[in-house]
Amino acid sequence: MDGSPSPAESGPLALLAIAGDMTGLVFDGDEVDVFIKEESTSPAADGDRSSRSKSGSPPIKFKTGGLTHRIADSPTSSGSSQHRVAKRKTAIKVPHPSPHPVVPRRIEDWEPWKAVLHELYISQNRILRDIIQIMETNYNLKATPKMYKNQFARWGFFKYAVKRRPRIKTGIFVEHVGPEDDSPVAISPDAGTIYKIGSPLLYGNTDSRAVQSGLTAVGRFLQGYIEHDAANLQLEEVAGFVDPCYRYFKVAMDLFDQKENVVGGRVLRLAFLQIERKVSKPSMKSFSDLCILVPHLLIESGRIDILSAYLRYLSRLATVKFGKHPVTEIVASFVEILDDPEEIMRYIMLLAQVNADTISSMPGVLDRTVEWASNQYLACQRTISPSPHTDQRHGHHMLRLESQSVYWAQKLIFQDPEANELAQQWMVRQFNDDFAARCEALLEKLQERVAAGVMPLVFSRMMECLFVGWLSDYYETVEDWDKVFMYSKRGLALSTDEQYVIWSLHLEGLMKNNGRPREAADLKKLRQELDWMESVRLQVDMLTM
Numbered sequence: 001m002d003g004s005p006s007p008a009e010s011g012p013l014a015l016l017a018i019a020g021d022m023t024g025l026v027f028d029g030d031e032v033d034v035f036i037k038e039e040s041t042s043p044a045a046d047g048d049r050s051s052r053s054k055s056g057s058p059p060i061k062f063k064t065g066g067l068t069h070r071i072a073d074s075p076t077s078s079g080s081s082q083h084r085v086a087k088r089k090t091a092i093k094v095p096h097p098s099p100h101p102v103v104p105r106r107i108e109d110w111e112p113w114k115a116v117l118h119e120l121y122i123s124q125n126r127i128l129r130d131i132i133q134i135m136e137t138n139y140n141l142k143a144t145p146k147m148y149k150n151q152f153a154r155w156g157f158f159k160y161a162v163k164r165r166p167r168i169k170t171g172i173f174v175e176h177v178g179p180e181d182d183s184p185v186a187i188s189p190d191a192g193t194i195y196k197i198g199s200p201l202l203y204g205n206t207d208s209r210a211v212q213s214g215l216t217a218v219g220r221f222l223q224g225y226i227e228h229d230a231a232n233l234q235l236e237e238v239a240g241f242v243d244p245c246y247r248y249f250k251v252a253m254d255l256f257d258q259k260e261n262v263v264g265g266r267v268l269r270l271a272f273l274q275i276e277r278k279v280s281k282p283s284m285k286s287f288s289d290l291c292i293l294v295p296h297l298l299i300e301s302g303r304i305d306i307l308s309a310y311l312r313y314l315s316r317l318a319t320v321k322f323g324k325h326p327v328t329e330i331v332a333s334f335v336e337i338l339d340d341p342e343e344i345m346r347y348i349m350l351l352a353q354v355n356a357d358t359i360s361s362m363p364g365v366l367d368r369t370v371e372w373a374s375n376q377y378l379a380c381q382r383t384i385s386p387s388p389h390t391d392q393r394h395g396h397h398m399l400r401l402e403s404q405s406v407y408w409a410q411k412l413i414f415q416d417p418e419a420n421e422l423a424q425q426w427m428v429r430q431f432n433d434d435f436a437a438r439c440e441a442l443l444e445k446l447q448e449r450v451a452a453g454v455m456p457l458v459f460s461r462m463m464e465c466l467f468v469g470w471l472s473d474y475y476e477t478v479e480d481w482d483k484v485f486m487y488s489k490r491g492l493a494l495s496t497d498e499q500y501v502i503w504s505l506h507l508e509g510l511m512k513n514n515g516r517p518r519e520a521a522d523l524k525k526l527r528q529e530l531d532w533m534e535s536v537r538l539q540v541d542m543l544t545m
Contacts, residue, residue, distance in 0.1 A: 101142045110151045121157055127361055214333030217326035218354045221287055226362060233364045237285045245274035246293050247498045253301040254505040266540045279317050288355060290314060291330045296348045296380055299341050308338060352377040375427055426470045435474050443467050465494040481514045497532040
């Protein structure tokens with residue numbers, strides 16, 4: 001499927017028609033307010049980008065930062081490292097501060113400051129706001145954020161740039177990482193294993209430019225989002241099951257796995273409808289869902305065809321709504337590696353890492369938003385690691401990624417250190433021996449709060465469903481199937497709509513594989529007769545009409 005329309009079909013009306021055909025929505029063509037500023041949407045001007053790509057010069061190589069993990073250096077290596085840093089700092093030469101403000105209006109006016117700006121922006125990984133403050137205070141250099149961004153693009157100062165190495169088709173691998181090995185690595189949640197983010201992402205060809213652009217687009221989106229309104233730092237991005245988009249995609253993929261293709265297609269249609277709503281109301285959560293979670297789900301489900309259609313639709317819809325936009329750049333980078341699912345999964349992990357790093361570096365952002373982004377990166381990373389108890393990979397049991405939203409609602413509502421500790425064990429699926437007993441005690445404590453009237457029923461139901469899900473996952477990990485089925489049935493009784501369908505499909509599979517085919521068949525019949533399934537059919541029929 002070609003991701004780039006021809007000039008004849010690239011007009012706004014043609015794009016609206018394509019979007020309407022795919023979703024059944026009627027678009028009026030009105031532009032929504034664009035909160036991403038013009039200068040924040042692209043790492044370089046189009047002309048500047050094309051001239052560099054034609055030159056064939058290699059991209060600047062920098063290390064990825066933040067959540068990457070490195071083995072601690074020995075005292076000797078640490079000392080030598082400090083010596084190298086000191087040597088580098090003494091080698092940086094900058095002009096003496098001017099008594100008058102210096103405004104660099106020409107390209108050559110920036111050259112005296114290139115070394116110190118590289119040190120601040122790349123080596124020290126400082127945010128632009130701090131750099132502007134330092135340059136004004138120490139060197140009397142006056143420039144706007146847009147001027148800095150344009151000059152950084154001319155110099156090729158791109159954070160999270162992908163290293164140029166030969167393209168190798170091997171899978172992710174585990175090996176010792178020494179102090180001098182600067183390859184990006186990630187921590188597996190299982191036993192603290194260090195996984196190198198393998199060579200497939202470390203491109204050695206000209207296609208790496210698109211991947212670099214996608215990685216830097218994450219930061220540009222988040223920066224533009226905050227610059228548009230600083231109050232966005234304090235928004236509750238993640239709390240509770242509010243947006244069903246991800247869950248609709250999950251239901252569709254699970255139904256396809258069960259060969260229930262007609263019903264799965266209906267739910268997929270509804271899932272595509274949610275994309276337009278997310279693009280219309282961008283936020284940290286919606287951006288993450290569109291560019292990280294949904295592609296992660298589709299690639300993990302092995303649905304390259306659906307991923308291709310999703311990317312094409314998302315790109316054209318974002319173009320209609322915003323024109324140039326970070327989302328379109330990320331989609332373009334996906335298209336470059338669409339023929340290799342393993343590369344896509346590694347790239348998604350890097351996107352999640354950059355997203356978490358950038359959010360954590362924002363002064364004033366809510367702590368729970370920072371930890372949510374970090375947990376999301378962990379959730380993407382953990383799916384590549386086999387289960388310690390089986391040869392199967394961890395799936396999205398009980399919506400492991402999306403359930404973090406309920407986890408944060410739990411933190412806001414329950415406010416219990418005991419619950420927080422158990423939640424951390426559940427997030428990485430590494431349970432202590434007393435996990436079940438402590439979790440059951442939480443359920444009793446919850447009932448006491450409800451009886452005392454200190455917790456509303458709607459919140460208690462959500463908390464009970466969450467704790468029951470933890471217990472179900474725990475007993476599944478230790479393969480105590482009787483208790484898995486007991487707690488899963490209890491969870492089903494607390495669930496509704498697409499949440500019920502997801503949990504039921506998972507439980508049906510466990511029952512069929514563990515000697516209870518009749519119960520699985522009964523559960524399937526109840527699921528197919530669910531009122532929500534009928535409502536899906538009616539909604540799709542209305543769209544078709």
